[in-house]
Amino acid sequence: MKLLKAPLFWLIVGVTAIFALLPLLSNNITLRETLVLSAIYIILAANLNLMIGYTGYVNFGSIVFFGLGGYLTLWLVGSHHWGLYSAVLVAGVSVSALAFLLGIGILRLRGAYFALATIGVNEAVKDFVSNFDVWGGSEGIFLPFTAYKAMGGAGKALWTVYLLIVLVMGSSLLLSLAVRRSKFGLGLFAIREDEDAAVVLGVKAPLYKTLAYSLSAFLPAIAGGLYFFKNGSVVPEEAFNLNLSIEAIVMVMLGGQGTVTGPTIGAFLYERLRGMLLTIPGLSNFHMVIAGVLLLLIILFAPGGLMGWLYRIWPRLRRVLE
Amino acid sequence: MIEIVSSILDGLLIGLVYGLASIGLTLIFGVMDVVNLAHGAVISLGMFSLYFFFGAGLHPYLALIPVAIIGFLLGVLIYQIAVRRILDGPPLMTLLATFAVSMIIVGIGTALWSTSPYNVNFKVQTLNIFGYTVTSARLIAALAAVLVTFMLYYFLYRTTLGKAVRAVSNNREAAELMGIPSQQILAISFGIGTALAMLSGALIATLFPFTILSGSIYELKSFVASVLGGLGNPTGALFGGVILGLIEGSVAPFIAISWTNVIEFVIFVLILLFFPTGLLGGRK
Amino acid sequence: MKPAILEVRNVTKAFGGLIAVKDVSLTQYQGEILGLIGPNGAGKTTLFNVINGVYKPTSGEVIFEGQKISGLPPYEVVRRGLARTHQIVKPLNEMTVLENVTVGACFGPQNLPLEAAQEVAAEVIEFTGLGKYADVLAGKLNIALKKRLEVARALAAKPRLLLLDEVLAGLNPSEVAKMLDVIRAIRDQGISILMIEHIMQAIMSLSDRIVVLNFGEKLAEGSPDEVANDPQVIEAYLGDPEMAKRILEEEEA
Numbered sequence A: 001m002k003l004l005k006a007p008l009f010w011l012i013v014g015v016t017a018i019f020a021l022l023p024l025l026s027n028n029i030t031l032r033e034t035l036v037l038s039a040i041y042i043i044l045a046a047n048l049n050l051m052i053g054y055t056g057y058v059n060f061g062s063i064v065f066f067g068l069g070g071y072l073t074l075w076l077v078g079s080h081h082w083g084l085y086s087a088v089l090v091a092g093v094s095v096s097a098l099a100f101l102l103g104i105g106i107l108r109l110r111g112a113y114f115a116l117a118t119i120g121v122n123e124a125v126k127d128f129v130s131n132f133d134v135w136g137g138s139e140g141i142f143l144p145f146t147a148y149k150a151m152g153g154a155g156k157a158l159w160t161v162y163l164l165i166v167l168v169m170g171s172s173l174l175l176s177l178a179v180r181r182s183k184f185g186l187g188l189f190a191i192r193e194d195e196d197a198a199v200v201l202g203v204k205a206p207l208y209k210t211l212a213y214s215l216s217a218f219l220p221a222i223a224g225g226l227y228f229f230k231n232g233s234v235v236p237e238e239a240f241n242l243n244l245s246i247e248a249i250v251m252v253m254l255g256g257q258g259t260v261t262g263p264t265i266g267a268f269l270y271e272r273l274r275g276m277l278l279t280i281p282g283l284s285n286f287h288m289v290i291a292g293v294l295l296l297l298i299i300l301f302a303p304g305g306l307m308g309w310l311y312r313i314w315p316r317l318r319r320v321l322e
Numbered sequence B: 001m002i003e004i005v006s007s008i009l010d011g012l013l014i015g016l017v018y019g020l021a022s023i024g025l026t027l028i029f030g031v032m033d034v035v036n037l038a039h040g041a042v043i044s045l046g047m048f049s050l051y052f053f054f055g056a057g058l059h060p061y062l063a064l065i066p067v068a069i070i071g072f073l074l075g076v077l078i079y080q081i082a083v084r085r086i087l088d089g090p091p092l093m094t095l096l097a098t099f100a101v102s103m104i105i106v107g108i109g110t111a112l113w114s115t116s117p118y119n120v121n122f123k124v125q126t127l128n129i130f131g132y133t134v135t136s137a138r139l140i141a142a143l144a145a146v147l148v149t150f151m152l153y154y155f156l157y158r159t160t161l162g163k164a165v166r167a168v169s170n171n172r173e174a175a176e177l178m179g180i181p182s183q184q185i186l187a188i189s190f191g192i193g194t195a196l197a198m199l200s201g202a203l204i205a206t207l208f209p210f211t212i213l214s215g216s217i218y219e220l221k222s223f224v225a226s227v228l229g230g231l232g233n234p235t236g237a238l239f240g241g242v243i244l245g246l247i248e249g250s251v252a253p254f255i256a257i258s259w260t261n262v263i264e265f266v267i268f269v270l271i272l273l274f275f276p277t278g279l280l281g282g283r284k
Numbered sequence C: 001m002k003p004a005i006l007e008v009r010n011v012t013k014a015f016g017g018l019i020a021v022k023d024v025s026l027t028q029y030q031g032e033i034l035g036l037i038g039p040n041g042a043g044k045t046t047l048f049n050v051i052n053g054v055y056k057p058t059s060g061e062v063i064f065e066g067q068k069i070s071g072l073p074p075y076e077v078v079r080r081g082l083a084r085t086h087q088i089v090k091p092l093n094e095m096t097v098l099e100n101v102t103v104g105a106c107f108g109p110q111n112l113p114l115e116a117a118q119e120v121a122a123e124v125i126e127f128t129g130l131g132k133y134a135d136v137l138a139g140k141l142n143i144a145l146k147k148r149l150e151v152a153r154a155l156a157a158k159p160r161l162l163l164l165d166e167v168l169a170g171l172n173p174s175e176v177a178k179m180l181d182v183i184r185a186i187r188d189q190g191i192s193i194l195m196i197e198h199i200m201q202a203i204m205s206l207s208d209r210i211v212v213l214n215f216g217e218k219l220a221e222g223s224p225d226e227v228a229n230d231p232q233v234i235e236a237y238l239g240d241p242e243m244a245k246r247i248l249e250e251e252e253a
């Protein structure tokens, strides 16, 4: 594998290992809970970047994958007594398949029309689930405590789930790298730059973007399953929280859309920033405002984000990191 | 039967208000190809403005005038700060920028007013029209929406400025060549679109309780209505609003209110897919 | 006579009420350079768009190497060996010249894997004289280089038929000369070329045969000499003062 020779590959492996080992070795649960949030953000941002950054389609409703993954997992574990591993895998595959079918339809729309449709899809699913009794309607699904027993009790289960989430994070980053360096990625970039030109050059755009959409659903769905399993419950408002979708866009833009490393850095910084704001009294209510200002500033003054800016002043960095 | 007809009538009236909101959205899109994602936030602001003017002792219908003026100024401001610089960039940038504006407005609103419901309490009578009851507030809101729409049409088709707006909307470069200062026209159009959104928010506030987040519901309704009528087509948007209201009115007696949203979103996505230029045809 | 590589049979393309191409038929033989000329708005680009699948013809059909290709999407058409350039250049702005050309090589008829495509792209870039710019972002090129990039990208697909839409327009004389060399070199590789061009001198000297469109209809067809002396063609051009002016200007430039 040529990927093994890329410095970035080992950087990703290293970062993932740090995420896993830091709280584990110090047995620090507070640290773990902070990092789990970062990891989730990184997963959401990195996968969203496959659409926004690589393919050029703004998906406002990417959170729907995360939420559906959570619901499917908790439903399989809670009501059907599946094990966690098989449940999240099935959730990931089903959500991805669903995204493929959905993508065939809504990816015929371009630009603003597509973006609007993705909001519509998320809201429709949220409202549907809120009315869907099998999944507990607006009450959502609660896991019985016994669900953790199979994994050696709640304390141990939470550690296992944490490590799994970190694993999904690492996989997301590797996926971003692998796609970026592949023929598939080249086709996506061509679509992003000019879909009509790409099609004339031979890129099967309808298939490619649908695949990208479907692919960008897989790991977030698994992450959703793990995250809500860890929480022990899932409700529509949290699972399909459009704000989180939007924050994911802010992260992608902050770090630099279309770059491999940008969204991760953006997600990490955003999580830190948000955490800081939450602890400053009086500012905790303002985190959406600050996210909004941040997004606006990036769009107006640095549309390439942090990495875009770095690459501009230091082009050689691009060779190593992209 | 009477109940059903009343419900449909209700739907028709509220549909006109949706129509007004949708015109605001569609006007901005028509003139500058920007889908204004701050639309819902602005609708919420309209609701709160009415609340505060009313609290200050102004009659709610008189308060519509300052609300419209504030809306216009706010729209010009949003245009100058967030839209102008990136108007010629990739369309997704304006989408994200207006969304950022929405986050800022909603965020500030949440911090100031929390997300609990507010209410504009004034005496509401019920009217009896041929045996069907409607509330006077609803009737007045609908009439106000129609009136504003007429004023807009008068402006667009009878005044020089309005004609300039239409010229820029048709073809910005050509309009510029003819000496129309397009930047000003664009700012004015954004102002008008925003004013319409504020007005519709204010009218809705005379009917229902609201929170700072309520606007997003009406934003989606505006999208559905504009897309139904063809994005960029004001008449279409008004009809789209009415159709939407009628659908809501006709299904309301039969299914739980919480399902109407699902139905609307599904219609929305289906329309986008199968009639991307709307049922009445719009500009792409 | 050589076998036909492309046959356009009674193609009509209407946009609403406007008939941009009207019942046009033409045949291109293997290895030849066929010129397509006509006043502005004659429907030349539209015909290209029909041939490579951007538009479906309203009626009629397009046969490439004996197989019907009309109705296929553009990406299928190029995979069968028919590539094109755009009159209004469409560079993939935020990608380098090498990446742009690699796209052409990757997704063309050979369906090459990435690395092989990069090698082909590098060769084509040298061949078209873009070597110096391989790592430059395409959006940063000037118009002449963007036109050459269009050609390089199409060529990287290793097509058997190449459609060139006004690749000389907007170039200065030395740039035109360079591009003409490139086109001749392409022909010498055995690739058939169908080209639209307004610069008469160039098209007359390059083409084996010429087809003239006017108001969407085929007005004339024949060797450059025949066409140049056809009274109908002369009238079509003289009847369009804009065009006459443009030709003059280009000739002067």
Ligand SMILES: Nc1ncnc2c1ncn2[C@@H]1O[C@H](COP(=O)(O)OP(=O)(O)OP(=O)(O)O)[C@@H](O)[C@H]1O
Pocket (backbone or CB within 6 Å): C015, C018, C020, C038, C039, C040, C041, C042, C043, C044, C045, C046, C047, C087
């Ligand atoms: N997508 C379209 N929709 C509507 N009309 C179109 C479209 N594309 C082209 N036309 C019209 O079809 C006619 C032919 O245009 P076309 O671009 O094919 O001309 P052309 O011969 O390439 O001209 P030029 O020499 O200026 O490039 C023109 O009247 C043009 O306005």
Ligand SMILES: [Mg+2]
Pocket (backbone or CB within 6 Å): C044, C045, C046, C087
């Ligand atoms: Mg042309």
